[in-house]
Amino acid sequence: MKDPFLALVAQQNEKGYSVAAEELHPSDLNRDAEVLVEIAYSSLNYKDALALTAKGKIIRRFPMVLGIDLAGTVLESSSDEFKPGQRVLAVGQGLGETEWGGYAQFQRVRANALVRIPDPLSAEEAMRVGTAGFTAMLCVLALERNHVEPSDREIVVTGAAGGVGSIAVHLLARRGFKPAASTGRVQLEEYLRSLGATSIVPRDELAKKGGAMQSERWAGGVDTVGGQTLANVFAQTAYGGAVACCGMAGGHELDTTVWPLILRNVSLLGVCSINTPKPQRIEAWSEIARTVDRDILGAISRTEPLSKIAELAEDILSGRVRGRVVIDVNG
Ligand SMILES: NC(=O)c1ccc[n+]([C@@H]2O[C@H](COP(=O)([O-])OP(=O)(O)OC[C@H]3O[C@@H](n4cnc5c(N)ncnc54)[C@H](OP(=O)(O)O)[C@@H]3O)[C@@H](O)[C@H]2O)c1
The missing domain is CATH 3.40.50.720 (NAD(P)-binding Rossmann-like Domain)
Structure with missing residues (x-):
């Protein structure tokens, strides 16, 4: 695992908060979260844009790593549910609001927040969704x-x-x-x-x-x-x-x-996606994998580097984004 690694962090200040890329260390991550994930991709949602621009009351504690979605590979796990090497995703579940989220190269995530990426979807395709x-x-x-x-x-x-x-x-x-x-x-x-x-x-x-x-x-x-x-x-x-x-x-x-x-x-x-119980999450992801045409999913989305996130957040809030934007957290 890289040390240090990059993450997009919101820090509280007198005016509210500001968001910037910061170098974090593995020891900064939440030790109580059972699974260490090497993140490949996150995505940009309307809610991410509200958090990034401080236009909505999304962040519930500081400092906060933003990003309500993540997909990547398990590096370490103290949970029986997940093993190193498995491909996992998380959407909602407090990420970027109460728990550190997906705009980072690594994150420790509660096992309950994660689900396996269903075949045949790749991590990038999971974040297109x-x-x-x-x-x-x-x-x-x-x-x-x-x-x-x-x-x-x-x-x-x-x-x-x-x-x-x-x-x-x-x-x-x-x-x-x-x-x-x-x-x-x-x-x-x-x-x-x-x-x-x-x-x-x-x-x-x-x-x-x-x-x-x-x-x-x-x-x-x-x-x-x-x-x-x-x-x-x-x-x-x-x-x-x-x-x-x-x-x-x-x-x-x-x-x-x-x-x-x-x-x-x-x-x-x-319909609220944030607190969907795990059995319904697993069912919905399996239905997604069964239903989507992956070529069309590709046509709905584009992948952009994390370095462009501020500009992209303004675009989505002004209704200028078509379809979905995947965020390459290593870009
Ligand atoms: N309940 C949940 O769990 C949940 C989960 C995800 C998202 N959401 C909410 O769902 C909404 C859409 O999210 P999203 O990620 O799809 O955002 P998005 O990509 O920005 O899409 C929103 C779309 O709404 C239309 N729109 C924008 N401003 C409008 C206005 N003033 N009047 C009428 N239509 C307008 C535009 O579509 P056209 O250009 O086609 O008109 C725009 O592309 C947001 O409010 C978001 O917070 C809720």
Whole structure:
């Protein structure tokens, strides 16, 4: 193991905190965490960008190594669950918030936070998925558990050109659904259709104020936007449908009524990826590995060095990132 090694660390100061690359030593890492991981890749999620730019209250203690995702190889383990040489990943589970995260060349991680990278995915592919794609899978599984089945009626995905949205469109298409991609970037139609979108819905169409019950349009939805967009998707979902709500890229408020719930049997499903219990995490990752087309996963993502993270964080917060960004922690 390298000593010292590089990590991106947030340090508290009088103004709040600042983030910079620092040299850390193995003895700096959390001895209570059972597994030492040599990290190959992390990723950039909306939440990482909020932490990097201090625009959201993500970090719960200082100093903090940022990065809510990581993938790499086990170097040492005092847990029976993991052996040196195994390929592992972690998404959420407090990384980058309460526990040191993935923007580092090495990290000690609690065994409970880790899962094996399922074949045939590589560490880089696991991070192409990352928290965003894992959340997309949780949304799809939530819809399926609520008896939303493939049919001629479309499932609308909002914020479709973003990380969660792109992977949700792709996963839905691969599982036989017809995903309608709602986007503010209609110029990305070709990209979204290549992921499996059956139609493109301009963002404005779902963002304007609408009635509490509207014409039945969707079999369900995966919503990453929140606010009026979610209220409209909920009001347009057909009898017996469901909407999985996981994001707030457009707003955290929700102005709606009980009508779709009690007159159309529509379910509003909350999805949180951070504290997903281990059995559900293992199930979701195995479904991801089974469902994704790895070539399309490649087309959804690009890999960038950790040295570019500040610029990339501004881009994702301004909605300029298409799909997913993998972070090479050695770059
Ligand atoms: N619940 C969870 O566990 C969980 C996990 C991961 C992410 N999230 C949340 O899900 C959301 C999306 O995350 P992400 O990683 O996919 O981020 P992202 O890559 O930045 O994607 C967000 C997308 O939302 C759309 N958008 C941005 N600003 C908007 C606005 N003002 N109004 C309407 N649409 C807007 C854009 O898509 P178009 O260009 O296509 O319009 C953008 O690409 C975030 O709120 C994030 O915090 C939640």
